[in-house]
Amino acid sequence: MNVRFLSLGDTALVVEFGDRVERVLSDRVLTLSTLVLEAKLPGVVETVPTFRSLTVHYDPLVTASASLIDSIGKLLYATTGAAVQMKLWRVPACYAPAHAPDLAEVAERTGLAADEVVRLHSSAVYHIYMMGFVPGFPYMGDVPQSLVLPRRTDPRTRVPAGSIAIATTLTAIYPLESPGGWHLIGSTPVRLFDATLPRPALFSPGDAVKFEPVTVDEFDSIRAAVAAGTYEVPSEARTT
């Protein structure tokens, strides 16, 4: 695999493994992220894993790009460490029409029955490649081939928090109300980002998500429990 070090100014360095959305690249990125953080290299502020590259933010008053390239270069071929326990989250998802404004359109465009769209979307286990766009927003994939659609041509200015969406080979959940151009096929009552917690984002890159269909009534009661602080999203150790 051809690894490239790219400059992102004098405060960040990009370690690029490829240019596509691919699980094999993501695994390399996530492993390197863990190794870089474990190495506690002086001046490294934080890492940002993405689909196909790792961004390493650094303080140019403490370290320099050249010495980081040297240190990180050595980590690329490390064979030990980086055994991080990732989680599989079982996220309640309501696909009822009131919670899924684009489901009928997605069914029409894919030539599938709405029930089949729901079955396909909720049967896959999704890998969280990266987080970005807004706090706590997970880019997950890959969606079943028959659900792959381009983004909407008319992006919405307001997508409600909790919306479950698909576009291209990816699926996501909007953690807070924001603009968005993805197809909204469901919603979750789960809170994905809470700045008052020491770990503010529920998910981490490298975790997995499976959507568990719930009825409107179940959605409402989980939402009430979330508001009361008595709900915990079911999770288990991720095995693959």
Place this chain on the structure above:
Amino acid sequence: MTQALKVAIPGIHTTVQDAGRPGYQGVGVPVSGPLDRVSFRLANALVGNSPGTPALEMLFQGPALEVLADSVRVALVGCNSNIEVRTDNGRIIPAGQSVRLARGEVFKIGRLEDSVCAYLAIEGGLDVATALGSASTYVRGALGGFNGRALRKGDLLPVARMNAEMRAERVMSRPLDLAHDQPIRVVLGPQADYFTDAAIKTFLTSEYCVSDQADRMGYRLDGPALAHAKGYDIASDGVAAGAIQVPGSGMPIVLMVEAPTTGGYPKIATVISADIPVLGRRRRGQTIHFAAVDAAEAEALRRGQEAFLQQCAREFGIAAN
């Protein structure tokens, strides 16, 4: 008892900022912090604060504030405007100098002259709750600062100290050079190879100007379009403040302190950290020239800027009464 600054006029977009909120970019939280880190540091130094103390960032136009504490000491840096005290004992204090104000005094910073942004530091700092370890306001995420938003009329902005002790006021020995004629230096990449050689040449030799779409998230520029060599969609990767992304229109957008943490457009170059404050000050319609340096030069320039800031703080004089 309340110890606060009461907002009589909020200004256009006045927010609390500290040194920023690093550590959460991996889960999508931008660093935030001041657009002009240099002026922010100097304003804090003039009132004797440590470098990252929460202060006010003002864009375009400053606020009018009433002192609801026994006394406060404040300093304005980043523009060529004044602090105007409008109540009894009215006076005008130029930028680059600290001043002590007493309970009931109302002071105003009007239009920011010669800069988009400027900073008002308060001795002891603003006493706002931190979010994820920082007092910086991130408006889109409703995080930090004063209730996660820009100031509004009537807000009571808590100050950390009830009283500013009498002492000689500090003044900058020479005014801050706002560097309006200085080229904005960049490191090419990370996706310079997504552009034609002609586009790189155009980028480094042409005149661009700040468009009216410019805010804390990014400055969209107007000027010659930049041609992509292999498309304008990339699988998203990380960005940093200063990254210059070029969407399909060919018009560059310089990402600033409140930009999302990842992006899906190729980045032709990244403004060096020492020059982000210089770009941050540029007004709409003002021209920009870019010049390329390498990462090692950029790091050296940043170290030089840090030395300059420390020297400035050592050389503050005593203001004449």
